[in-house]
Amino acid sequence: MDLTEQINQLEADLTELGSLLKKAERNRVKDVLTQEIKKVEKELSSKQQQKEQLSRKETNPSKVAYTVKITNYAWDQSDKFVKIYLTLKDVHKIPSENVEVTFTEGSFSVLVKELDGKNHQMTILNLLHPINEKDSYKKIKTDMLLIMCKKQSTHKWEYLTKVEKQSKDKDKPKMDDNADPSDGLMNMLKKIYDEGDDEMKRTINKAWSESQEKKIRGGAGDMMDF
Known part of the structure; x- marks a missing residue:
């Protein structure tokens, strides 16, 4: 019954x-x-x-919101702030207390609750330079969340995090002060050749052959002049 x-x-x-x-x-x-x-x-x-x-x-069935990571963002800077832009559709329509941003001297984390049936989370660690967490804040705009990280100094940031800087530095060719500059160029061309596709390799081979032909013609001309 x-x-x-x-x-x-x-x-x-x-x-x-x-x-x-x-x-x-x-x-x-x-x-x-x-x-x-x-x-x-x-x-x-x-x-x-x-x-x-x-x-x-x-x-009104209860919905359990699950958490997704925010992976796409853009950033810019002024003399006083580093600005991180997060595109989140309809973020301006949810209560402002659902958008939580926490700052430390070297990091910040974002938690957006119950947006489109999900929680959205992002954490950035090891910022390139320290920030002033007390003067950092968030701005909620139409379909966008803006994170304002207050710089402790006005110098320009080349990267957002220390990890990005270390990664880019590893990719840079190491220069030897005593080495022949042409050796550095050759090493760079060799790296491009090794990592390139077939079309890139054909282009480099063609350029190399033409260069050698010019050198040979130039040398023969010098002998005739002599």
Whole structure:
């Protein structure tokens, strides 16, 4: 028997008990019927509350938001601030308290709650230079979240994080002060050749052959002049 049927049975019992109470003439019988009516009324009220709660859950099912990482962003800077731009559709439509940004001297983290049925999270560690966390703040714009990191000094940032700087420095060719400049150029061309596709290799081979031919023609001309 489902909840609705139980409620219908209790309502029918209550109606019949009420009818019997009206017909009862002896006080003891009236007392027994009155106590039973109270018991049925209490049970009926409990069942009706259960049905109401169940109805609310079916009408507004609870959604458990899951968390996704924010991986796409852009950044810029002025003399005083490093600015990080996060594109988040409809972020301006959710309550501002759902957008949490936490700053430290060397990092910041973002948590946007219940946007499009999801939580959005991002953490940037090891900023290239220290920031002033007390003067850093967020700005919520149309479909965008702007993170304002207050610089401790006005010098220009070449990268956003120390990790990016270390990665770029590794890719740079190491220069030897005593080395022939042409050796550095050759090493760079060799790296490009090794990492390039077939079309790139053909282009480098062609340029190299033409260069050698020019050198040979130039050398022959010098001999004739002599």
